[in-house]
Amino acid sequence: MxxxxxxxxxxxxxxxxxxxxxxxxxxxxxxxxxxxxxxxxxxxxxxxxxxxxxxxxxxxxxxxxxxxxxxxxxxxxxxxxxxxxxxxxxxxxxxxxxxxxxxxxxxxxxxxxxxxxxxxxxLPRTTRAQAMDVLSSQAGMAGYKAVLIAGQLTPRFFPMLTTAAGTIRPSKVLIVGAGVAGLQAIATAKRLGAQVEGFDVRPETREQIESLGGKFLDLGVSAAGEGGYARQLTDEERAEQQRRLGEHLKNIDVIVCTAAVPGRPAPKIVTAAMIAGMKPGSVLVDLAAETGGNCELTQPGETIDVNGVTIAGPLNLASSGxxxxxxxxxxxxxxxxxxxxxxxxxxxxxxxxxxxxxxxxxxxxxxxxxxx
Missing domain, CATH: 3.40.50.720 (NAD(P)-binding Rossmann-like Domain)
Structure with missing residues (x-):
C-alpha cells in the first residue's frame, strides 16, 4: 500500500x-x-x-x-x-x-x-511559482466570464456592424485594472469586437494593455508599488483620478472592474456620482464584488439598475467556468x-x-x- x-x-x-x-x-x-x-x-x-x-x-x-x-x-x-x-x-x-x-x-x-x-x-508570486499560482489561473477565468456577463447585460452590440439598416458603431468598453483578470477581460472584449480601453494606476501596464489591442487610459495618476502591486493612492491623487475618470465615463458603454489590492478591501474607484453621469443603458460588471467592489454602488451577488445604468456584482466567477x-x-x-x-x-x-x-x-x- x-x-x-x-x-x-x-x-x-x-x-x-x-x-x-x-x-x-x-x-x-x-x-x-x-x-x-x-x-x-x-x-x-x-x-x-x-x-x-x-x-x-x-x-x-x-x-x-x-x-x-x-x-x-x-x-x-x-x-x-x-x-x-x-x-x-x-x-x-x-x-x-x-x-x-x-x-x-x-x-x-x-x-x-x-x-x-x-x-x-x-504563495510568493515569483517566476518559479507561476506554475502554482492559483490566483492568476482563476483570475483569468473570472476576467473572461465578466466580459461575457457584460455582453449579455448590455443593450448594444460589442462589434461594429454594417447592416441594411445602417452602420452600428462598436461599443466602448473600459476595463479597470490590468492584472491577470483585467488583461483577460481586455483580450476577450477585443475578440468580441469592442473598442477597448484599459485603465490601471500602474504605468508599467501600458505595454501589456496595448499588446492585447487595448488603448491605455492615462489619467495622469501613478500608483506604481512594489512586487507588481499598486500602492494606495493619497487623498489628493484619488480625487484627481476620480475627477478625470468621471468625465471619461460619460462616453463609455461598458465598464468591467477588476482592481484589487491583496489582503485589503477592493479600492473604490467608481463613485455614485460617476454612475449618475453615465448614459442610460450603460453597464458595469464589478469583478471585485467579493471584496467590497470597485464601485461604491455594487451589491455583491446582485444585479441592480441605478437610473438606467446596470451594475452587476457577480461572485465566484471562476466557478462558473x-x-x-x-x-x-x-x-x-x-x-x-x-x-x-x-x-x-x-x-x-x-x-x-x-x-x-x-x-x-x-x-x-x-x-x-x-x-x-
Missing part, C-alpha cells in the same frame, strides 16, 4: 462547482506514490465522473469523513468548515484557498489540529504539492521559500549558526 493518503471531498461553499483534483492530476499523484481517496461525486459539478477518477487510480469514498479522516494531505478549493477541519488527522497537510485569517474559528482549528496549512493565496477552472487549479495544486510529496512520502524542505512563505501560521525563523 502507498505510504501516504491524499484526500479530496466535495466542496461545501454555496455555488462552488470547482474541484481541487482532476483525473489528470490524480494519475500524476498516484505516480508519485500516493494513495488517492475522493468522495463520490466530488467532481460531478465540474463534469468529472467517478469512473474517470477510478480509471486514474483513485479510490472512491462514500462521504467526506471517509475521504479525509485518515488523509495525510487534504486538497480543496475553498477551506472546509471548522467542524470538518476538526476531524482531520493531526498534523495533516491542507492545501487550498484557505483564508485562515478571515474566520477566527477556522484559524483556531488549524492551529489546534497542528495542520500544515498552505493557503495558496499566500468549472471545467477549465478546475483543470488549471488542479495543475497548480499538483505542482505545489510536488514540492513535498514524492516516492510515497511527505517531506518538507523549509529552506524552500515557496513552502516557508506559504505555510500558515508562519514558521519562526531559524537563526543561522554562529561562525566558529
Amino acid at each position: 502507498s505510504g501516504i493518503t491524499i484526500g479530496v471531498a466535495s466542496e461545501t461553499a454555496v455555488g462552488e462547482k470547482r474541484v481541487a483534483l482532476t483525473p489528470e492530476t490524480c494519475k500524476k499523484l498516484v505516480a508519485r506514490g500516493a494513495r488517492v481517496r475522493i468522495e463520490r461525486g466530488a467532481g460531478r459539478a465540474a463534469s468529472f465522473t467517478d469512473e474517470a477518477y477510478v480509471q486514474a487510480g483513485a479510490e472512491l469514498a462514500d462521504d467526506a469523513a471517509a475521504a479525509l479522516g485518515q488523509a495525510d494531505v487534504v486538497l480543496c478549493v475553498q477551506s472546509p468548515d471548522p467542524a470538518r477541519l476538526s476531524a482531520l488527522r493531526e498534523g495533516a497537510a491542507l492545501v487550498g484557498l484557505l483564508a485562515p485569517q478571515a474566520d477566527a474559528a477556522r484559524g483556531e482549528v488549524i492551529v489546534a489540529q497542528r495542520l500544515q496549512a498552505f493557503p495558496l493565496e499566500r 468549472a471545467v477549465h477552472a478546475s483543470e488549471m487549479y488542479a495543475r497548480n495544486v499538483f505542482n505545489f504539492v510536488s514540492l513535498f510529496v514524492n516516492d510515497g512520502a511527505v517531506t518538507y524542505d523549509w529552506n524552500d521559500e515557496l513552502l516557508a512563505k506559504t505555510v500558515w501560521p508562519e514558521r519562526p525563523a531559524v537563526a543561522a549558526p554562529a561562525a566558529a
Whole structure:
C-alpha cells in the first residue's frame, strides 16, 4: 500500500462547482506514490465522473469523513468548515484557498489540529511559482466570464456592424485594472469586437494593455508599488483620478472592474456620482464584488439598475467556468504539492521559500549558526 493518503471531498461553499483534483492530476499523484481517496461525486459539478477518477487510480469514498479522516494531505478549493477541519488527522497537510485569517474559528482549528496549512493565496508570486499560482489561473477565468456577463447585460452590440439598416458603431468598453483578470477581460472584449480601453494606476501596464489591442487610459495618476502591486493612492491623487475618470465615463458603454489590492478591501474607484453621469443603458460588471467592489454602488451577488445604468456584482466567477477552472487549479495544486510529496512520502524542505512563505501560521525563523 502507498505510504501516504491524499484526500479530496466535495466542496461545501454555496455555488462552488470547482474541484481541487482532476483525473489528470490524480494519475500524476498516484505516480508519485500516493494513495488517492475522493468522495463520490466530488467532481460531478465540474463534469468529472467517478469512473474517470477510478480509471486514474483513485479510490472512491462514500462521504467526506471517509475521504479525509485518515488523509495525510487534504486538497480543496475553498477551506472546509471548522467542524470538518476538526476531524482531520493531526498534523495533516491542507492545501487550498484557505483564508485562515478571515474566520477566527477556522484559524483556531488549524492551529489546534497542528495542520500544515498552505493557503495558496499566500504563495510568493515569483517566476518559479507561476506554475502554482492559483490566483492568476482563476483570475483569468473570472476576467473572461465578466466580459461575457457584460455582453449579455448590455443593450448594444460589442462589434461594429454594417447592416441594411445602417452602420452600428462598436461599443466602448473600459476595463479597470490590468492584472491577470483585467488583461483577460481586455483580450476577450477585443475578440468580441469592442473598442477597448484599459485603465490601471500602474504605468508599467501600458505595454501589456496595448499588446492585447487595448488603448491605455492615462489619467495622469501613478500608483506604481512594489512586487507588481499598486500602492494606495493619497487623498489628493484619488480625487484627481476620480475627477478625470468621471468625465471619461460619460462616453463609455461598458465598464468591467477588476482592481484589487491583496489582503485589503477592493479600492473604490467608481463613485455614485460617476454612475449618475453615465448614459442610460450603460453597464458595469464589478469583478471585485467579493471584496467590497470597485464601485461604491455594487451589491455583491446582485444585479441592480441605478437610473438606467446596470451594475452587476457577480461572485465566484471562476466557478462558473468549472471545467477549465478546475483543470488549471488542479495543475497548480499538483505542482505545489510536488514540492513535498514524492516516492510515497511527505517531506518538507523549509529552506524552500515557496513552502516557508506559504505555510500558515508562519514558521519562526531559524537563526543561522554562529561562525566558529
